[in-house]
Amino acid sequence: MNPRLGRLHAYPFERLARLKAGVVPPAGLAHIAMSIGEPQHPAPEFVIDVLRRSLDRLGSYPATAGLPALRTACAAWLQRRFGLAPGSVDPDSMVLPVNGTREGLFAFVQAMVDARGEALVAMPNPFYQIYEGAALLAGAEPYFLDTTAATHYLPDLDAVPESAWRRCQVLFLCSPGNPTGAVMSLPFLQHALQLAERYDFLIAADECYTELYLDEGSPPAGLLQACIACGHSRFERCVVFHSLSKRSSLPGLRSGFVAGDPRILARFLLYRTYHGSAMAIPTQLASIAAWDEDSHATVNRHLYQEKFARVLPILEPVMRVERPAGGFYLWPDVCGDDEQFARDLFRTQNITVLPGTYLARAGFPATGTGAGTGTGAGIGPNPGAGRVRISLVPDLAQCVEAAHRIRRFLTAR
């Protein structure tokens, strides 16, 4: 068997199930699940309608590159969303469908990493778990860039030693971040681009939360925008990942896309052809409807904004919690052991949240002397320790109820 499988860590939800095993919550309180990042808002009916009406298209094999109309819808959405000039994203060479970004992010690393060298795949820490698993299975070492309050929850790119950048093949960025909700500014992204150019690595920007932001007037910038601002009109070394899961509350549709450097995407398409990851045609047709329509995404975003507006005033007086710029998570400092906090909250209030430790790795501080040697071997602290991730995915009434229970839990301690 592939020995690299042995390097994969237990997935956070497996660890959470172990943490909760044998703990009995109060029978009188309904369970509120805030651990998983699965959108719960109703799926847009017009998208489901298209899906239903196109089921007769299941009789033919889809092409890996997807329907031209899907790629055109994705390119048009990118141009609208990020204010890119019409025609700047070529649907034929700069867009490929993926079956959700999880699949796309994972496959991308398998296709791109050259494991013959001492490859590094750099990523934020805490991070979306797929980045690490993808790196390990591709034969690369994950290189963790801690994102803490001290770094404004963004990776400190300047703290990475040159020796690490030289080995870096792929840099993952995530904006808005999971779990921190931090958003990368255009200058930050431009700086990352300059480093990618200097050290010749690829940037994979996970922008699946880009439609979920708290200040209606400030949509997060995207990496393709940064490319254009730097004069890289062919998005050299860059790809961005987008998804309908969060934007359109369609996590079960498994629909996203990757866009960017056509040189990279041509190789990725070749990989995907063999990998067998074409998207079913009804899914593609439903996705076109979703990408073509923006108002449902605005309504969806407003629902999350309202949750933050209602929940934060309840929690702020009793907890060190900050208003994130984007996403749908709270990432509070629980001023103690995060596993114990999660277990006690479940035991006393029947609320499930995710311990921050599970989303991050103890490694070396980016500025530490161990940097450049590969994964940290527990030299630095786990940057998720002492925090929990609270997903505001239940409906508004449940989120407010949960906030009151968390407050009761904290004041009773």
Ligand SMILES: Cc1ncc(COP(=O)(O)O)c(C=O)c1O
């Ligand atoms: C940061 C991040 N990236 C990617 C994904 C995967 O989303 P999907 O595969 O549904 O597009 C998630 C899902 O939770 C996520 O949080």
